[in-house]
Amino acid sequence: MKKTYSNKILFYSLLFVFIFSNVICYGALTKGQIESEEKGYFIYIIWDAFRYDYYEWANSGQYPGTPALNELIENGVLFTDASTGIPSITNPMQAVLVTGAYPRTTGNIYRYFDKEDQIVKQTRRDNSAETLAEAASKQGLKVASVQQFMVQDRGTSYEDPSHLYIQPSGSFQKRVDESIKILKGQPVVTQGDTEVVFEGIPDIMFIYSDDLDTVGHNEKPSYGYYDSIPADREEERIERCVEVLIQMDSELARLIDTLKEIGIYEKTSFVIAADHGMTPYSGTSSLNDLIEILENCLEALGHRVNNDTVVFLAKDQAANEANKIVIVSVGLQAQIYLNWDFTQEEYDFIVNELKSSLYSEFIGGVLTFDELQARGSHPKTGDMLVWPKPPHHFKDSKTNYKAPGGHDTIDESSQHVFLLMSGAGFKKGTTINKKVYNWDIVPTISKVLKIEPPENADGKVVIEAIQ
Numbered sequence: 001m002k003k004t005y006s007n008k009i010l011f012y013s014l015l016f017v018f019i020f021s022n023v024i025c026y027g028a029l030t031k032g033q034i035e036s037e038e039k040g041y042f043i044y045i046i047w048d049a050f051r052y053d054y055y056e057w058a059n060s061g062q063y064p065g066t067p068a069l070n071e072l073i074e075n076g077v078l079f080t081d082a083s084t085g086i087p088s089i090t091n092p093m094q095a096v097l098v099t100g101a102y103p104r105t106t107g108n109i110y111r112y113f114d115k116e117d118q119i120v121k122q123t124r125r126d127n128s129a130e131t132l133a134e135a136a137s138k139q140g141l142k143v144a145s146v147q148q149f150m151v152q153d154r155g156t157s158y159e160d161p162s163h164l165y166i167q168p169s170g171s172f173q174k175r176v177d178e179s180i181k182i183l184k185g186q187p188v189v190t191q192g193d194t195e196v197v198f199e200g201i202p203d204i205m206f207i208y209s210d211d212l213d214t215v216g217h218n219e220k221p222s223y224g225y226y227d228s229i230p231a232d233r234e235e236e237r238i239e240r241c242v243e244v245l246i247q248m249d250s251e252l253a254r255l256i257d258t259l260k261e262i263g264i265y266e267k268t269s270f271v272i273a274a275d276h277g278m279t280p281y282s283g284t285s286s287l288n289d290l291i292e293i294l295e296n297c298l299e300a301l302g303h304r305v306n307n308d309t310v311v312f313l314a315k316d317q318a319a320n321e322a323n324k325i326v327i328v329s330v331g332l333q334a335q336i337y338l339n340w341d342f343t344q345e346e347y348d349f350i351v352n353e354l355k356s357s358l359y360s361e362f363i364g365g366v367l368t369f370d371e372l373q374a375r376g377s378h379p380k381t382g383d384m385l386v387w388p389k390p391p392h393h394f395k396d397s398k399t400n401y402k403a404p405g406g407h408d409t410i411d412e413s414s415q416h417v418f419l420l421m422s423g424a425g426f427k428k429g430t431t432i433n434k435k436v437y438n439w440d441i442v443p444t445i446s447k448v449l450k451i452e453p454p455e456n457a458d459g460k461v462v463i464e465a466i467q
């Protein structure tokens with residue numbers, strides 16, 4: 001009797017263990033199955049200075065076109081009105097592109113006049129917002145960055161084979177070579193002679209390239225691979241930019257072929273984005289004309305004006321008590337700081353004078369402090385911002401320029417950037433004409449990756465693009 005009872009206990013215990021372990025196994029298997037079915041990969045490419053027009057010009061019939069980009073567009077979404085932020089300068093906008101946060105949130109605003117310290121300062125890779133690489137790593141994803149420097153030690157590093165940062169330098173071609181090695185599980189060089197093999201396939205891979213920026217600036221190159229002498233004319237500069245784009249497109253094709261070869265193309269989503277466009281400028285600077293308008297404003301407001309009243313200050317230069325207006329510029333737009341305890345009436349008077357000068361040949365437009373704030377800018381960007389009408393510029397230089405390019409401006413040529421989203425997670429063959437900003441990209445990528453977006457993201461998911 002007792003034995004039968006204990007046998008029963010043993011039987012039911014075994015039955016319970018059997019059922020329970022099956023529930024666990026079944027649960028685990030099911031979860032595993034779901035994971036492998038849903039598992040996708042993301043490739044996030046940023047082509048520095050990819051102005052939207054370049055894409056249209058390259059495909060206008062005059063050039064061989066961009067078959068790889070076009071394949072991705074057929075398989076995805078082209079944005080015809082994507083805009084960058086302010087200032088449209090590499091580091092501040094790369095910070096936006098990896099965080100989904102406004103410049104106000106990242107704190108990266110490049111050059112500015114610090115009223116408290118009365119000196120012109122400059123940010124470097126400063127970023128107070130969580131990056132997509134950090135958010136993805138925290139949530140268990142594997143991340144690789146091929147020279148997306150804004151996530152170096154911010155979610156990827158030289159030392160971590162499943163959250164790896166590498167910096168191959170050189171052209172996009174070289175960076176695609178290294179990206180292919182990572183995808184194929186081949187060793188890549190991190191620092192010096194150290195070689196690392198990425199553990200598995202990255203869930204998200206960042207690839208950054210500055211070929212278009214180098215050729216677009218058309219100056220004596222101080223970085224990058226492009227080493228020919230500068231073009232003399234704007235037409236020639238544009239032609240070179242389009243040719244470089246077409247060359248990069250053929251490298252993109254190699255990357256796509258690799259994804260097909262290793263069998264993950266169908267599961268891969270893509271974003272190709274840019275930090276800013278490129279605006280041509282030439283001739284001599286309009287800075288003195290701008291200073292004159294501001295001096296006249298101060299005189300009309302009853303201030304005594306001399307050569308120290310309205311000044312242009314370069315990086316690290318300090319202001320003195322005589323400097324009532326400080327102008328800061330990287331070459332195109334002028335950030336204007338009123339350096340006294342001004343009234344709203346005085347402020348409005350200056351803005352109105354600048355706006356009424358709009359029809360003067362060199363002013364492209366004016367943004368007030370409130371308008372800058374509405375565009376996500378940092379409060380230290382300036383009390384107001386004036387941008388030049390191309391090809392004018394506000395460089396502190398006596399040079400008579402031939403055909404260089406710059407991008408710190410609100411002009412369409414610098415603000416309107418290329419953007420596509422393509423592949424597994426996105427709609428196919430779609431064009432989105434509504435205005436989107438570069439801070440919307442990271443929240444959208446996070447949604448497709450099914451992860452929580454970075455903590456400080458300000459942008460919105462572009463839901464129309466997602467499948």
Ligand SMILES: [Zn+2]
Pocket residue numbers: 048049089090091213275276
């Ligand atoms: Zn840039």
